Amino acid sequence: MHYSKYISNSNIPCCNCCGENSHVDFLDIDHIAGKxxxxxxxxxxxxxxxxxxxxxxxxxxxxxNNYPDGFQILCHNCNVAKGLIGNNNTCTHETIRLEQTFDDMTAHSSFEL
Incomplete structure (x- = not known):
C-alpha cells in the first residue's frame, strides 16, 4: 500500500483514481501499462x-524490489473499468475528468472555435 500512502500523503491506503479508502479489501494492485x-x-x-x-x-x-515504478493502487471498480475492452487502459473516472477539464477550458477560453 506504499503507493497509495505516498500519493494520499497519509497512512490510509486509497484508490489512486477515485480515492476509495473505506476498506483495504476493496483495493487492488494495478499494472499501470497493463500486465x-x-x-x-x-x-x-x-x-x-x-x-x-x-x-x-x-x-x-x-x-x-522496493516498490518499483509501474504499479499503483486502485479500487476493484476502477481496476476493472480500466481493463474493459474499449477503455484504452483508462478508468471511466479519468475520462470524465478529462472531459470536464476540456469543457472548463472551453468555457473560460477567450478564443472562439
Missing part, C-alpha cells in the same frame, strides 16, 4: 518481473 505489456519493461526484467505474478506473490515481489 502483459510490463513483461517488456527493461527495468522490471532486470528485477525478474513476470506477468504471471499474482496476489500475494506479486505483493511480495513489489515489496522485495
Amino acid at each position: 502483459n505489456q510490463m513483461d517488456s519493461e527493461h527495468e522490471l526484467i532486470q528485477l525478474d518481473y513476470s506477468s504471471k505474478l499474482r496476489g500475494k506473490g506479486l505483493l511480495h515481489w513489489i515489496i522485495d
Whole structure:
C-alpha cells in the first residue's frame, strides 16, 4: 500500500483514481501499462518481473524490489473499468475528468472555435 500512502500523503491506503479508502479489501494492485505489456519493461526484467505474478506473490515481489515504478493502487471498480475492452487502459473516472477539464477550458477560453 506504499503507493497509495505516498500519493494520499497519509497512512490510509486509497484508490489512486477515485480515492476509495473505506476498506483495504476493496483495493487492488494495478499494472499501470497493463500486465502483459510490463513483461517488456527493461527495468522490471532486470528485477525478474513476470506477468504471471499474482496476489500475494506479486505483493511480495513489489515489496522485495522496493516498490518499483509501474504499479499503483486502485479500487476493484476502477481496476476493472480500466481493463474493459474499449477503455484504452483508462478508468471511466479519468475520462470524465478529462472531459470536464476540456469543457472548463472551453468555457473560460477567450478564443472562439
